[in-house]
Amino acid sequence: MNLNELYSDIIREHSISAHNKHHLGTPSIVVPGNNPTCGDEIELELERDNSIIKDASFTGIGCAVSRASVSIMIDLVRGKTLEEARELALIFLAMLRREELDEESMERLEEAAALQNVANMPARVKCATMPWHTLLKAIEQLEAANFHYYRRN
């Protein structure tokens, strides 16, 4: 294994930076995510403004790869619509499954593309994907809430 591929500058910086690690004042939803094999546990917080993810943050503990992954993800989806965030998560997860992606898709991932090499390290794939699975779960729950809201009216 080439450690430079795993611990690149972007990953290192995001793993140390705590700029997305805090509670939100008024989160619309808080969703837990965990990796039972290694004990990583995070909570992802999203605040929505209609269909837009107005703000996002996380709390909890995890390895450098999962911390970097969640931090990069939050930077990426902040200000995006729920639908765009879902698309990005699906692209990211496809990348970690080593599926071939076109240039446009890779560009949409921005800094998250730096996690591509983790796909070559089976022991660490779950560290990188856990935050994105948690994001998908959060979006699903927000949309379910949406549905009930409209039905009630």
Added chain:
Amino acid sequence: MQKKYKSDFPLLANRMDNDKPLAYLDNAATTQKPAVVIEAVKRHMEYNNANPHRGAYTLSADATGIYEDTRIKAARFIHAASENEIVFTKNTTEALNMVALCYGMEKVKQGDEILISIAEHHSNLLPWQRVAVKTGASLRYLYTNSDSEIPAEEIRTKINKHTKVVAITHTSNVLGYRIPVGQIVQAAHAVGAVVVVDGAQGVPHMPVDVQALDVDFMAFAGHKMYGPEGIGILYGKAALLDEMEPLLLGGGIVEQVTESSACLLPAPHKFEAGTPNVAAAAGLNAAMEYMQQIGFDKIRETEDQLTDYLLDQLRRLDEVEIYGSRHYGIAPFNVRDVHPHDVASILDGGGVAIRAGHHCAQPLMKHLGINACCRASIAFYNTKEDIDRLYDSLKDVRRWLGL
């Protein structure tokens, strides 16, 4: 001298993907296999393979011979009174579940107490949790103190007239601490409780005498003592095995079957329905022979020296925190501000294999106040160079993460 052992293990000579030699320090998870074990499995498949206890032909008799000879060797290995007290299972987990389901579920009643330690592997915890939930018994714990040891006082107060089963590990798979089995057996038997010992981390590393210890059940596995995966052992006192019903029913365990009834063979055969893993038994047979040729005196001396050296080296690093105070072959630790998985990945980059995570002992992690940790565990084939390479890689961990 130590180099000699390493050359017995073909895998240890391999280079990793990055062309680094391997320093294998995850022996508490599984041990590597010496050439004599690999050869024994191959020989069985090439010359002796047939279904044991069934065919009326030479090959089947050969397979039966290997299987039953392994049972006799295993009985001698742990000083059981008879080979009929040796039940083959697929691993330690299956053996422990067998005791919980076939003995615990039958004997434990509402209001009784099952006592385990906080240092149990999940395989000696979940089965007893289930027995407690289903029977209405309470599950109690022996807790370790600040030195990560179980004080005598704890044993004295927790074992009482309600205690029906005490299930404890011989050596903790996380702390490397040896539980005072003798004291526990004495206290348990005084109140009529049976003692189940998880010997997975004990039997491979020191002579264990089940009669001298007077334990009622003990479980261990071939793959942690240089044999193949797929074979484990449940030792049980003959009188206890006799009164237990098997977990699985099927072929190979009966004297006679009618449309409405079955008469089972006596123990241990009644517990071994279905075609067994004879190749693994052949491998375990060779593994026990190999260990006995080296001798436990030499194995212990080497492993004790390596353990001391391992701890000395870890202590030289300020950023490393070691858990527990007395260790036998196992050192749990963390690197300051670094998640164990990152430590393991960085060490892996240097060809050093250790375990990181909760080690199937989540309640113990919580008791220690940590989420997860790293674990280096040695076997007699390890060398000081392996530990030096661990030390060298550990020194670089924080730098890799920009700390």
